[in-house]
Amino acid sequence: MSINLNSSNVATRENRIGSITGYIGSLKDLSEQSECGTLKGCSRCFSQSSTCLSSCALGQLSAIRDIAIIHHGPAGCSVAGAGTYYLDKVMAKKRGVTTDTVYVGTDMNEKDTIFGSTQALRDIILEVNRRYAPKAIFVSSSCATGIIGEDIDSVVDEVKEEIKVPVIAVHCEGFKSRIWATGFDISDHAVLSGIVKPPKEKRNTVNFKNFYESARPEIIEMFKNFDLEPIFLYCNSSVEELEHISESLATTCICGTLGNYLGNGLEEKYGVPYVRSINPLGVAGFEAWLRAIGDATGRRDKVEKYIEEQRAIYLPQIEEVKKQLKGLKAVLGMGPGYTFEVSRVLNELGIEVVWALAWHYDKKYENGDVPPSMKYLLENDVDFEASVADQQNYEVMNILNKYQPDLYLSRHPGSTVWAIKNGTPAVYVADEYMIFGYKHTLEFAHAVLDAIHNRSFEKNLAARVKLPYTKWWYEQKVDEFLEEPSDKKAQ
Numbered sequence: 138m139s140i141n142l143n144s145s146n147v148a149t150r151e152n153r154i155g156s157i158t159g160y161i162g163s164l165k166d167l168s169e170q171s172e173c174g175t176l177k178g179c180s181r182c183f184s185q186s187s188t189c190l191s192s193c194a195l196g197q198l199s200a201i202r203d204i205a206i207i208h209h210g211p212a213g214c215s216v217a218g219a220g221t222y223y224l225d226k227v228m229a230k231k232r233g234v235t236t237d238t239v240y241v242g243t244d245m246n247e248k249d250t251i252f253g254s255t256q257a258l259r260d261i262i263l264e265v266n267r268r269y270a271p272k273a274i275f276v277s278s279s280c281a282t283g284i285i286g287e288d289i290d291s292v293v294d295e296v297k298e299e300i301k302v303p304v305i306a307v308h309c310e311g312f313k314s315r316i317w318a319t320g321f322d323i324s325d326h327a328v329l330s331g332i333v334k335p336p337k338e339k340r341n342t343v344n345f346k347n348f349y350e351s352a353r354p355e356i357i358e359m360f361k362n363f364d365l366e367p368i369f370l371y372c373n374s375s376v377e378e379l380e381h382i383s384e385s386l387a388t389t390c391i392c393g394t395l396g397n398y399l400g401n402g403l404e405e406k407y408g409v410p411y412v413r414s415i416n417p418l419g420v421a422g423f424e425a426w427l428r429a430i431g432d433a434t435g436r437r438d439k440v441e442k443y444i445e446e447q448r449a450i451y452l453p454q455i456e457e458v459k460k461q462l463k464g465l466k467a468v469l470g471m472g473p474g475y476t477f478e479v480s481r482v483l484n485e486l487g488i489e490v491v492w493a494l495a496w497h498y499d500k501k502y503e504n505g506d507v508p509p510s511m512k513y514l515l516e517n518d519v520d521f522e523a524s525v526a527d528q529q530n531y532e533v534m535n536i537l538n539k540y541q542p543d544l545y546l547s548r549h550p551g552s553t554v555w556a557i558k559n560g561t562p563a564v565y566v567a568d569e570y571m572i573f574g575y576k577h578t579l580e581f582a583h584a585v586l587d588a589i590h591n592r593s594f595e596k597n598l599a600a601r602v603k604l605p606y607t608k609w610w611y612e613q614k615v616d617e618f619l620e621e622p623s624d625k626k627a628q
């Protein structure tokens with residue numbers, strides 16, 4: 138699908154790439170329905186949780202150094218700014234840089250939602266520019282401004298005449314998508330349309346879209362073997378750095394859900410190749426990813442040499458620990474960018490995935506292909522029960538009770554805590570690089586062993602916690618809580 142950078146608005150994942158938040162079945166069925174075009178998202182008759190896409194969009198943007206976010210909406214919408222502000226400061230400190238990014242809410246009140254507040258927004262943008270002198274200003278909408286049709290684009294166009302730095306409208310009305318990852322696309326769209334400049338020269342750099350760059354030093358060192366320099370986005374990025382990402386040799390990411398829009402946008406608009414391989418988690422993922430970077434940048438020989446050296450160090454150790462993991466059963470619940478990648482790694486380590494929940498599912502990516510992680514599993518004849526559920530922990534509890542796995546894995550602490558209260562050992566795959574490359578795959582395997590060998594914490598906690606779920610709930614079938622799309626019902 139073509140990316141239209143002339144419009145400030147980006148279509149939702151549901152509309153653009155047919156993403157869904159409701160499905161129960163098997164991996165193969167999910168894929169077959171995706172390919173023949175019959176997959177339709179079902180809705181739940183009860184929804185326990187979700188989140189607003191603006192947290193993803195503005196959380197990504199506010200990690201850019203020395204910019205301003207102006208969140209035009211009621212105070213409740215910009216409450217996420219407090220956490221974001223704190224996180225950005227911590228991540229900058231950790232990296233050893235400073236950031237003066239500010240996050241400002243416009244605090245719309247009842248009068249504003251009736252009569253509009255474009256004049257106030259205009260004044261706020263000018264005042265933020267005067268007071269903080271940011272390197273770029275992102276002006277975000279909200280549900281309230283979307284409902285009343287507040288013309289943020291016109292305000293932004295007007296103030297551009299008076300402000301020297303880029304001022305960019307960011308359309309993040311929470312109601313427009315059930316998929317919070319749409320927020321990642323919104324932030325990429327804002328950067329692509331408002332910050333990135335056409336290339337002047339090519340550089341030996343690779344754009345690396347990630348969340349919190351925890352493996353930054355080791356990846357910089359690794360890329361030196363290939364005469365490449367990674368540019369980590371957007372955590373601690375500077376506006377100047379972003380202006381030049383069209384000059385890189387390639388774009389890659391730690392998670393396809395996070396990086397797909399930017400990668401495809403840079404390829405489509407500026408011809409920067411987007412590395413479309415499975416992600417660098419586990420042995421197969423790491424090697425496929427390195428080879429794809431080698432091919433995209435013309436450095437395949439250097440990559441092969443590196444793989445050979447590293448294999449000799451780590452593969453014997455990984456094979457050894459695999460003996461202790463064989464036969465374990467796992468359930469996992471994560472965003473789709475990780476669910477199907479981590480499923481692959483578990484399979485690689487000899488752990489059987491009995492159920493995988495993805496918080497949403499992208500039928501295809503921007504270029505029209507199914508996500509590489511899914512393709513890989515199917516080509517390697519891996520199948521298991523799978524569901525798509527936007528972090529519905531009550532369903533997780535039902536599934537854990539039914540399968541009694543040795544292990545539950547999630548990237549969201551609010552999900553792992555329920556498993557632990559249920560007495561199920563859980564691994565919180567918090568760090569995006571926790572299973573990166575040979576070294577961290579080995580560490581991850583040991584983390585799994587630690588979790589299953591010492592179960593006293595889960596046992597003690599489960600014995601003392603009264604869960605809200607009754608025997609009745611555990612006897613229910615989770616698939617009965619999905620409503621079929623009306624056209625399917627009518628058949």
Ligand code: SF4
Nearest residue numbers: 189214279280310311
């Ligand atoms: S934009 Fe909408 S969904 Fe998001 S926080 Fe505001 S009211 Fe809630």
